[in-house]
Structure formats: structure tokens, C-alpha cells
Amino acid sequence: MTTTTELTQNASNADKERPFFSVTDLHAYYGESYIVQGISLELPKGEILALLGRNGAGKTSALRTFARTEDPQLKQGEIWLDGQPLHKMRSHEAAMAGLQLVPEDRRIIQGLTVEENLTLAQVAPGHGWAIEQVYERFPRLAERRNQEGVTLSGGEQQMLAIGRALVRDVKLLLLDEPYEGLAPVIVQEIEKILKEIKLLGITTIIVEQNAVAALRLADKAVIMDTGEIAFTGSAQEVLDNEELRHEYLAI
Template sequence: MSLLEVAGLNTFYGDSHILFDVSMHVERNEVVALLGRNGAGKSTTLKSLMGVVTPRSGSVKFDGTEIAGKKSHAIALAGMQLVHEDRRIFGSLNVEENLVLASLSASEKWPLERIYDTFPRLKERRTSRGTDLSGGEQQMLAIARALIRSPKLILLDEPFEGLAPIIVRDLLAVCKKLAADGQTIVIVEQNIAAALSIANRTYILNNGHVVFDGTPQDLKAKPEILHRYLGV
């Protein structure tokens, strides 16, 4: 059984139909990249999985249990974590307070030292308020808040967006280390090269439809698909 099995997912914003019968699966210890142009439905897919947006129809089975339609906090308790594109850290709290707060309701949690080993910069900045962190540090903290809850699956929405190349390099190294350690990840990312460098498989969305499912090697062997749906 796959860790995540999605079948026939349809999601609307009001009367606007955004996702059309989206089906996908994610195996344990796998990294899946979800690619597509702006407005293709990638972030909506992650929000539908996490319960931020309630799908109109379809099935989402997580670790064997149906979660479609459940509230976000219940899905989080089941072991899924979404790192939003806008990070959503608490700016008035310092780094360590953000981490401790995130861990309070977790049934299993990473020790703080493991977080700081993963993100040494956060250890240096542990007494700094969220509003005093750089964009890269805020992104590290957003990912760390998800990891401290020891998730079965982590959903990363545009983790490299707007960051300096050196920060992207460091965050990519962290993602590769997490993957090597067996962390299951779904990543939405406009930096196609970065996403493909860590992914085992990839899906492409176009106007809310899945138009490709395969390995990064399969995708690179089909430049017409890269050009048609990703503009590269």
C-alpha cells in the first residue's frame, strides 16, 4: 500500500473548478516533484491533501486511512505536514519558541538538537524573533517546524522561491539529506532543475489535469513535454 493514494480529486474555489480528477500516489521514503506553470493547480493540490481546501469529490488515503474532507489539524496529527509558500512562522516568537510550539501536539517529535544539527544556522539564531530572520532563515524555520513533528510525509510548497542561490543550494542539500534518511517528500517548485535533482518521480499538472507521470529521466528524455508544459 502506498503511503499516499489520491484518486479522482476535484477541488473548487467557489464556482471555479481548479483540480480535475487528479490521481497520484506517493510511496514511503519517496520524493515526488509536482511541476507545472503558475496557476496549474500545484499549490491547490497540496492544500487539498492537507485539508486547507476541502475537495468537492475524490479520495485521499493516507497510510491506509481516508482523510479527504478531514480538518487540517486531524491530518497533521495523522502525520502529514504542509510547509506553506508564505512560511507562516510566528514573527513575534523567537526561533526556539516557534519550534517548541510546533512540537507541543506531536505524538512523536525530533529533539531540538536534531533540528539544530540539520539547520546549524537556526541554532545560531535560536533567540532571534521570526521578524528578524532573513528570508532564507525563515524558510529553514518553516521546514524545521514541520520536521520537529516527525512527519510521515512533508509537503513543500515553493521552498526555494525568492531565495539567493547560495541559500537554495543549502536548502537543497538539506532536502537531499532528508531524502537519503528516508523522509517522504512531495515538493512543488518552479526551480525545475532543483526539484528534479532530488525527485524519484514527478507529476506535471496543466490547468488542473495530470498530464505526465514518470521519473525525472523519463521527463528529460521528452523535451517536447518540458517545453510544452514547463516552458523549458
């Protein structure tokens, strides 16, 4: 007969063997629309994954499912982060467990200054960076700390959205189209910041239409096609495979 102690030890061993972040046989729906169709992936701690695909491939839906938002609805599968079962959590619980989503629309809170947006993000338990640390890495935000967040430029709003995630206790950072609508010079500035985040050991998943920019930054790549995974491998493999890029990314 298996004892309680043995069950606890077995569970502990399973957690040790499980990757830092993993998704297994994930199925999710928007109403009746079957949008995430049985995807599985894993990511070691401190690495960056580029989640790529054409428009409508299911990339953003996958990110939102990882983050446990209400839509899409998870119907089947498991999501684990650092031994914690995100698939059993709601979005606020997943955030407290260390998953931070920076959505494409950035969701800067109207009526609050830059500093107030950052301060509000620190209300929940589990603080990450101090606000002054954010200002050190985002000098533009320091210069505009008393400016209303929604009046910032697009690039500055993206910096604020990333900074807001970093003041939480972030273990996994999800970035949805971080370069969308930004001038090339601002994209380079955001890339520099993301490289620094990587050096700090923060695990990151990037969904980005600018696939080459995302691949230059990433360790691994996953390409989605109509809700399923069409390719999993290194970022360099995708950069080196013109046929693969043309078929699934149109580049």
C-alpha cells in the same frame, strides 16, 4: 454471509495493498472555480515527488487539498496516507496523522523566537525530531535561536519552516515553492537538507517553479496543466524530454 471478522480482514488487506500515499479522482473548488479536476497519483514511502506545471496549473491547490485546508474545498475523491483516510479529516487531524505542509509564505509566527516557533510546533501529540536535532542540521538556526523568527533572512525562514515541520511526527512533507526568492547558494543549502531528509526515509512532495532543481532531487514527477495531470513518470524522463519540458514547463 460475510462475517465481521472477514470484513475486518478485507479492510486490512486493502490497507496493505494501498500505496503509502495515494490520491484517487480528486476534485476541488475555490467557490465555483473548478481548480483540481480529477487527479490521481501515488507515492511509495521514502520517495520524493516533484509536482510541476506552469503558474495557475493547480499545483498549490492540489497541495492544499492534500493537507485538508478549508480552501480549496474537496468535493470528490480519496486521499490516503499510511492507511489513514485524510479525505475524511480536517487540516489539524491530517497534521496529527503525519501530513505536514510548509506553505510558500512560511507562516513564521511573529513575536516568537526561532526556538519558540519550534517549541510551539511540538505542543501537539506525536513528536518527531528533537529541537537539538534541527539545530544540528540547520546550524544557522542554532546561532539565531533567540532571534525573532520573522527577522530572519528568507533562506533562514525557509529552514525554520522546514524544521518546524520536522519536529512534528511527519510521514509526508509537502513543500510549496521552497526555493522561492532565495539566492542560488541558499537553494543549494536547502537542497542538501532535503537530500538528507530523503535519506531518513521521509516521503516528500515538492511544488517548485525551479523545475530542474526539483527534478534533480525527485524520484517521480507529475506535471499538472489547468487542473489536470498531463504527465506522470520518473523525474529523469522529464529531464531527458526537451519537448515535454518546453510544452508544459517552458524550460
